[in-house]
Amino acid sequence: MATTVAAPSVTGKAHKYESGIWSWLATTDHKRIGQLYMYTAIAWFVIGGIEALFIRSQLYGPNGRLVSADTYNQLFTMHGTTMIFMAIMPLSAAFFNLLIPLQIGARDVAFPRLNAFSYWVFLAGSVFMNVSWLIHAAPDGGWFAYAPLNTRQFNPGVNMDFWVIGLQILGLSSLAAGFNFVTTIINMRAPGMHFMRMPVFTWAAFVTQFLIILAFPIITVAVTFLLFDRFFGTNFYEIAAGADPLLWQHLFWLFGHPEVYILILPAFGLVSEVLPTFSRKPLFGYPVMVYSLILIAFLGFGVWAHHMFAVGMGPVADSIFSVTTMLIAIPTGVKIFNWLGTMWGGNLSFKTPMLFGIGLVGLFTIGGISGVMHSSPPSDLMQTDSYFIVAHFHYVLFGGSMMGLFAGVYYYFPKMTGRMMSEPLGKWHFWLTFIGMNLAFFPMHFAGLNGMPRRIWSYDANQGWDFDNHLSTYGAFIIAFATAIFLYNFLRSRGHGALAGNNPWDAPTIEWSMPSPPPDYNYAKIPTVTSRYPMWPQQGPTPLSPPVPTAGGDQPLPTYQTAEQLGIHMPTPTIKPLLATMGLTLAFVGLIWHRQIPIILLGGAIFIVSLYAWVLTPLEPEH
Amino acid sequence: MATAVAEHHAEHHYTSTGLPHTKIAIWAFIGSECFFFASLISTYLIYKGRSVVGPFPHTPWTDPSTGHVYHPILNIPVTSTSTFVLLMSSLAMVLAHAAVERSDHKWSRIWLLTTAALGATFLGFQAFEFTSFVHEGLKITTNLFGSTFFITTGFHGAHVTAGVLWLITMYFIDKKRGLGPRDAVNVDVMALYWHFVDVVWVAIFTFLYLLQ
Known part of the structure; x- marks a missing residue:
């Protein structure tokens, strides 16, 4: 894994950190760290997916007995926690690392060693939490771990200790990366790269970092309280001592709702890069796309209690959070229509990244619409804690975030590795994922409306849920098969894909001006930017869809001059982080x-x- | 000569805003820390008056089972003194920064050490305060007041401790090679952190101690 996709081979004098395992342990190169994030996130995605397969097998029919109730609790808790904190967030972080410096015309991030630290801390936190499986004591209190149910009194095992500490470690990683990327984007833009010329992915990443650095301190406090309650006997969630049973829920969702935008905005950004390229048109309404990102993030801090309509906050609070939740649908809807406007009248070319991009636009919209249904408290009271909710958030997180991130993987794989992924296999991946995902999650709407509660381990027959659950399980296995195709394509293409060249998609943004994969110093000369789409001619791109490279799989990657030969000073590799x-x-x-x-x-x-x-x-x- | 070096340095590290990276990062960090302390202080305020057993911050409490009378826990005059000490450390920090900017090694060292000493004095007050509270019967496990009070002031104390270590480190760097205008930005970033921790204390003092 470590050897085939290394940065371009170097002809200068060898450095002890330039190849082999040490070059990865000591790297401060944002592109290598991005790849580490990507490999690790995909590995956790597979593990979280296996957990989902256990869940779906257990629920295939009534009275399932594949796993015990206790194991089932661990499975759904770790499935959610893994997918959110160890798959989607780090996969987004992989793109932040790979793309932000390239898109703004910089040589690296502002603090390269802190960047390495963020990755290692993420790896440590994710491994830490999953080690609990080895002693069959994985976290079992749900990904939102409602206190006081997760205090020592009601959950005495070591399970939630792993969750509490693991989340604390993961939060540290995200915060450190957040400060780093905020600084990088504010301070390292190439000459001429004004804010309103930045690629929309960088904008999405920028907004996401603000969400991270403002939302994660809140969960840090909530989790610290829980940690102190569990380890040192404090009273933060101790009802007998007078504690408010809703404190955790408020703190958690004050973090948790911005968190859902942390999960989706990077995918929105990637799709905003993909759709213009394959529609041969600039992004429709660029400034509005930027403002809507900012507005979503801003409103995202004011909607948290819509997760709590069922707890009895009273009509005033319910009404306020209902209205803010409906409001947030407006900037989100603006994005959907601007993507449609981008494709409208364009010369569409349905390459794999485009398919996944369109997949996001369609599937996220379904999840968005069921989301607006929850914004009405009376309706939410009927749906909350049912499979309808499970259907909703899988449409936004799988249909939205994962589709967007897959679009990004196919789109930027050539830039990252210098080689193309296979188009036919990519199309198989897309269509199977699309079919599997709808088969898995659409019936959950009906199961939920028919009263099937979420998080149940087993259910009795004759409740009208059997058929829906059969379909969901079939769908889950189709997704698993599609993911296997993706893994094969991803791993094989790193060494055997067609040579990509600088700009295989004839894409408009500045990162496509450099060789693929980029040299460790990125730009030999820092570019000066004069437009939003510097790679396209002023009058617009050629209407013909670009011929995608298909040859050269047996040829080696190009080599470049080293930083030393060009007199560029790069950070010294170090294992101190x-x-x-x-x-x-x-x-x-x-x-x-x-x-x-x-x-x-x-x-x-x-x-x-x-x-x-x-x-x-x-x-x-x-x- | 010094300016030539600084100019070469500035050219080598071109930034979009003209500000050094560390300065942007510390502001981002401070923004994040605002949410951190806001969450802690809010929890204290939400839980104010909800403890089912004493002792309490501002009012005496008689234990119904033993008849023992607990005095109000907070000692405003003592904490006012430590607050004054911490605020004075911010003044010393400003003077240290000014001395570094004009390469006045003697005074930069004096003021760096003074800032650190005032910070350490504040921590001494806090240690005294914590010990006496525990003696008077308030532990972190006693009631909601104890839990929220100790965790909020404790995290603030941890921030002051980190600041004191940072100041002492800076002092030794100064002693080793002398801090000059090139280092002023590093001292500036440290000063921003230090002032921020001070301001947080003003909020904590207001909401936890003075608000009845």
Whole structure:
């Protein structure tokens, strides 16, 4: 895995970190870190998918007994947690890493070592949480872990300890990356790259980072309370001590609703890159697309309690959150119509990224419409905690986020690796995913409306749910088969795909001006940007669909001059961010493992020493 | 010579805003921290008056089972003093930054150390405060007041501790090679952090201590 897609081969003098495993452990190159994120996220996507297959097999028919109720709780908790925090978010982060510096014309992110740290912390947090499977004690309290049900009193096992600490670690990763990307986008744009010339993906990423840095502190506080309650006997969620049973829900959804935009906006950004390229038209209403992103993010902080209509907040609160929720549908609808406007009258070419892009527009809209149905409290009271909700959020997260991210994978794979993914296999992947996803999730609307509650382990026969559940299970296995095709295509194409060249799609944005894969220094000379679509002629792109490269699978990737030959100073590779992560993780392991104070102190010491060694070493060699 | 170096440096690290990266990042960090402390302080305010057992912050409490009378926990005069100490450290921080900007090594070291010492004094006050509260019967596990009070002020104290370590590190760098105008931005970023932690304390002091 590590060797085939390395940065372009280097003809200069060898550096100890330039190849092999060390080059990955010590890398500060945003493109390599992006690939690490992508591989890891896809691996977790597969694991989360296997969890889903267990769930669907258990629910295939009435009175399923494939797994125990206890295991089932762990499965659905980890399926949600894995897909949200370990698959979709890091897959988005993979694109932030790969694309932001390329799209704004920079050599790297603002803090390359912090960027490596973010990745390692994410890896550590995700592994930490999943290690719990090995002792059959995976988190079992739902991905939103409602307290007080998850305090020690009601959930005494070590399960939720893994969740609490794991989420704390993952949050740290997202926050560190958030500060990094905000700084990168504000401060590292190439000359002429004004804010209103930035590619829309970078805009989406920019807005997402603000959501991350403002929403994650809230979940950090909520989880810290839970951690203290569970480990040190505090009273934050202790009802007997007078605690408010809704505190957790408010804090969680204050984070949780911005979080859903953290999950979808990057996919929106990717699709906003894909649709213009394959419609041979500039994005319709660029400024409105940017403003709607900002408006969605802003309103996203004011709708959290629509997750809580059933808890009895009273008519005033219900009405306010109902109205804000309906309002947020407006900028979202604007985006849908602008994508339609982009395709309208265009010269459409249905390559795989385009198929997935259109898939997002269609399927997300279905999920968006059922979302607006929930915004009405009386309607929501009927639907809440039923499979209707499960149908809704799988349409927005799978039909929306994952479709958009798959579009991004197919679209940017050539830039990332220098090679094309197979078109026929991509089309198989798309159509099977599209069919499987609708077969899996559409019947859930009916199951839910017929009263099937979510999170149940098993159900009795003769309730009218059997047929819907059969279909959902078939759909899930079709998605699994489609994903297997994707994996084969993805892994094989890295070494054997057709040579891509600089701009295989005749795409308009600046990252397509550089070689594929880009050299480690990105641009040999920092470009000056004069328009939104610098790769297209002023009068618009050629109407003919571009011939996509299909040859050269047996040929090696091109090589470039090294940074040294060009006199460009690049950051020195370093493993200190990895060491700091290991110290941090060790401290948390000490906390969960019988609260071993010496281990906690040792981990903390390693962290602090690594941090000092890192901060006191200059980023680049002295010159 | 110094300006030539600085100019070369500036040219090498072109930025869109002309500001160094660390300055943008610290503002993003401060924005994030606002939400962090806002969540802590809000929880304190939501839980104010909801503790089912004492001791309480501003009113005495008699334990019905033992008849023991607990005094109000908070000691406003003592904490006012430590608040004054922390606010004065911000003044010292400003003077340290000014001294670094004009390469006045003697005074930059004096003011860096003074800032760190004032911060450490504040932490000393906090340690004293925490110990005496525990002696008076308020632990983090006692009631909602104890949980929210200790976690909010404790996290603030952790931020001050990090700031003191940062200041001491800066002092040793100054001692080793002398901080000059080139380093002013690093001191500036540290100062922004330090002032922010101070401002948070003003909010905590107002909402946790003064608000009855």
